[in-house]
Amino acid sequence: MAVIVPFESPSNASIDGLVGLLAADMERVNATILSRTGSEVTMIPEVANHLISSGGKRLRPMLTLAMAQLADYSGDGHIKLAAAVEFMHTATLLHDDVVDESELRRGKLSARMLWGNEASVLVGDFLLGQAFRMMVEVGSLRALDILSAAAATIAEGEVMQLAAAKNTATTEDEYLAVIRGKTAELFAAACEVGPVIANRPKAEQTACRSVGMNLGIAFQLVDDVLDYGGKSAKLGKNVGDDFREGKITLPVVLAFRRGNDTERKFWIRALERGEIGAADLDHAIGLMTKHRALEDTISRAQHYGAMSVDALALFPPSPMKTALEEVVAFCLARSH
Amino acid sequence: MAVIVPFESPSNASIDGLVGLLAADMERVNATILSRTGSEVTMIPEVANHLISSGGKRLRPMLTLAMAQLADYSGDGHIKLAAAVEFMHTATLLHDDVVDESELRRGKLSARMLWGNEASVLVGDFLLGQAFRMMVEVGSLRALDILSAAAATIAEGEVMQLAAAKNTATTEDEYLAVIRGKTAELFAAACEVGPVIANRPKAEQTACRSVGMNLGIAFQLVDDVLDYGGKSAKLGKNVGDDFREGKITLPVVLAFRRGNDTERKFWIRALERGEIGAADLDHAIGLMTKHRALEDTISRAQHYGAMSVDALALFPPSPMKTALEEVVAFCLARSH
Numbered sequence: 153m154a155v156i157v158p159f160e161s162p163s164n165a166s167i168d169g170l171v172g173l174l175a176a177d178m179e180r181v182n183a184t185i186l187s188r189t190g191s192e193v194t195m196i197p198e199v200a201n202h203l204i205s206s207g208g209k210r211l212r213p214m215l216t217l218a219m220a221q222l223a224d225y226s227g228d229g230h231i232k233l234a235a236a237v238e239f240m241h242t243a244t245l246l247h248d249d250v251v252d253e254s255e256l257r258r259g260k261l262s263a264r265m266l267w268g269n270e271a272s273v274l275v276g277d278f279l280l281g282q283a284f285r286m287m288v289e290v291g292s293l294r295a296l297d298i299l300s301a302a303a304a305t306i307a308e309g310e311v312m313q314l315a316a317a318k319n320t321a322t323t324e325d326e327y328l329a330v331i332r333g334k335t336a337e338l339f340a341a342a343c344e345v346g347p348v349i350a351n352r353p354k355a356e357q358t359a360c361r362s363v364g365m366n367l368g369i370a371f372q373l374v375d376d377v378l379d380y381g382g383k384s385a386k387l388g389k390n391v392g393d394d395f396r397e398g399k400i401t402l403p404v405v406l407a408f409r410r411g412n413d414t415e416r417k418f419w420i421r422a423l424e425r426g427e428i429g430a431a432d433l434d435h436a437i438g439l440m441t442k443h444r445a446l447e448d449t450i451s452r453a454q455h456y457g458a459m460s461v462d463a464l465a466l467f468p469p470s471p472m473k474t475a476l477e478e479v480v481a482f483c484l485a486r487s488h
Numbered sequence: 489m490a491v492i493v494p495f496e497s498p499s500n501a502s503i504d505g506l507v508g509l510l511a512a513d514m515e516r517v518n519a520t521i522l523s524r525t526g527s528e529v530t531m532i533p534e535v536a537n538h539l540i541s542s543g544g545k546r547l548r549p550m551l552t553l554a555m556a557q558l559a560d561y562s563g564d565g566h567i568k569l570a571a572a573v574e575f576m577h578t579a580t581l582l583h584d585d586v587v588d589e590s591e592l593r594r595g596k597l598s599a600r601m602l603w604g605n606e607a608s609v610l611v612g613d614f615l616l617g618q619a620f621r622m623m624v625e626v627g628s629l630r631a632l633d634i635l636s637a638a639a640a641t642i643a644e645g646e647v648m649q650l651a652a653a654k655n656t657a658t659t660e661d662e663y664l665a666v667i668r669g670k671t672a673e674l675f676a677a678a679c680e681v682g683p684v685i686a687n688r689p690k691a692e693q694t695a696c697r698s699v700g701m702n703l704g705i706a707f708q709l710v711d712d713v714l715d716y717g718g719k720s721a722k723l724g725k726n727v728g729d730d731f732r733e734g735k736i737t738l739p740v741v742l743a744f745r746r747g748n749d750t751e752r753k754f755w756i757r758a759l760e761r762g763e764i765g766a767a768d769l770d771h772a773i774g775l776m777t778k779h780r781a782l783e784d785t786i787s788r789a790q791h792y793g794a795m796s797v798d799a800l801a802l803f804p805p806s807p808m809k810t811a812l813e814e815v816v817a818f819c820l821a822r823s824h
Contacts (some may be wrong), residue, residue, distance in 0.1 A: 191644055191647075194651075195647050243613075250586070250605065250606075251610060270650050273583050274646045277579075277642070280613075281637070281641070287636075288636050291629060293627055296624045302617075303617030304621060305617070307614035307616075308527055311532055312529045315529060315530070
């Protein structure tokens with residue numbers, strides 16, 4: 153069962169513009185990624201490349217490259233920083249799969265199913281170490297500061313999510329704090345380091361950070377909606393994964409708050425106690441539809457998307473600026 | 489059953505001298521550790537402090553402080569680097585417990601038994617992030633380079649161990665490569681950053697690195713012996729843990745190589761296939777005794793201990809140099 157969320161798609165919702173503008177840089181990033189997963193310990197490139205070459209969009213490293221171009225950066229430190237950002241992201245995915253006991257990732261068996269939890273934990277640690285090595289090679293202490301703070305914040309957000317897990321009383325604000333940490337912080341840091349290595353004024357650095365932070369929040373909220381419908385099959389995720397794992401996401405927060413006592417008992421039974429029957433996912437989606445929880449999660453995502461675009465307004469018109477606006481629209485349009 | 493390994497203990501085998509010389513600095517390191525495990529997400533300080541305050545000797549951060557003093561360092565960057573080294577070590581322990589499915593750590597229930605694998609993975613990631621933040625604050629790119637390379641090498645060593653797991657055909661050289669990575673590299677990096685932040689000549693940096701590398705190898709080899717006897721009960725480890733987990737350590741490598749066909753079949757059954765009966769640990773210790781595998785592992789450890797002491801010879805006599813020599817003797821004397 154899938155829900156079609158009504159939402160006007162702008163005709164320019166695409167990452168093609170960004171991909172085109174960054175093609176040359178991304179080729180260098182990909183070569184760097186390939187060489188830095190190399191190790192005589194053959195299990196490391198096997199596990200790392202399983203995930204890295206499994207068809208992610210590489211949105212985060214593209215953001216680093218895009219912001220460096222937007223800031224007229226002329227060096228080549230952005231290549232290693234972008235590769236480092238992708239490694240940080242990949243390390244997070246490897247560790248998340250262990251934490252969530254996931255069986256699938258992007259439609260393929262997760263690394264932990266193929267090589268075990270041990271390899272997922274350790275190869276994640278290896279990639280994190282390699283990410284820091286590349287950042288050190290770039291030599292910007294400020295960029296190192298931003299990305300190392302992000303690493304700690306991401307883990308903090310994940311622990312927060314763990315602590316809030318299965319708690320249907322989670323508020324929207326609490327949930328926002330979780331996704332700012334676990335998802336949006338890396339988007340923000342990936343964007344911020346672009347103008348930082350270009351030595352641009354502080355105002356441009358914070359503007360780029362805002363672009364990333366708000367885009368990251370919007371991205372995660374759309375992801376939350378996709379888990380209850382939309383075209384998620386294409387993404388290699390199973391509809392209902394979050395539900396079965398008892399994850400509290402914004403659609404649940406809204407449906408729970410707006411529901412009556414009987415409905416709240418349903419959510420508590422299914423998500424807190426994990427007693428889930430065959431018809432329960434459909435019932436959950438029904439309740440979300442009744443309370444407009446999915447539509448309103450999309451509305452919230454659009455709000456953050458608008459903030460992201462407004463943060464870009466500081467910069468003069470350019471093909472890169474237009475391409476970034478289209479990426480925001482693309483992230484929102486994924487929901488239908 | 490425990491084996492007493494005959495080994496002459498020098499009367500000066502103690503860490504008391506080092507502890508005394510570093511008391512003031514260690515107080516600052518401990519305060520830093522405490523403040524940097526702080527988080528509004530209460531599970532983070534809970535998990536981190538469970539392990540950090542559980543009575544480890546803090547040998548690694550003490551080495552950083554000791555080498556900084558030996559190099560006449562006058563700043564205060566060594567405090568944060570020492571705390572960062574301890575965080576890296578703690579993160580490794582948290583992740584190791586998940587990888588090894590350990591139930592005990594230093595005689596207490598491991599973090600994963602108390603808070604789950606999820607928290608162990610994520611709090612480890614948080615500590616790693618905080619470690620890098622502290623290094624960045626110190627501002628030495630060379631120290632950052634050394635410690636970030638160490639982070640990648642440690643993970644690489646652990647994956648190597650995973651790949652070699654249960655393989656009784658592992659050679660002594662292969663085993664040494666594993667422990668250089670998973671254990672000795674952090675000792676080496678912890679020592680090397682002392683003279684690095686003091687801007688001492690390259691020869692002193694490599695000397696300190698050698699002190700740490702060889703001490704780390706000796707330390708791990710003694711640990712391997714303790715797992716088959718000695719006074720390991722005091723360490724909160726169970727005698728035979730490595731055996732039951734099918735870990736190939738140097739005592740096994742030596743006993744296997746020196747054994748006859750029947751004995752090799754025993755090692756393969758127990759360690760590769762994991763078919764272990766009640767009397768098998770005693771039988772394993774008996775075979776090790778027969779082939780002098782434990783004594784010779786201690787001899788190998790003494791060899792690396794001697795290399796560590798000789799690497800110190802570059803430095804003029806001082807109370808700190810003497811204290812470090814006593815630490816090497818202490819690490820060797822743990823075995824009986």
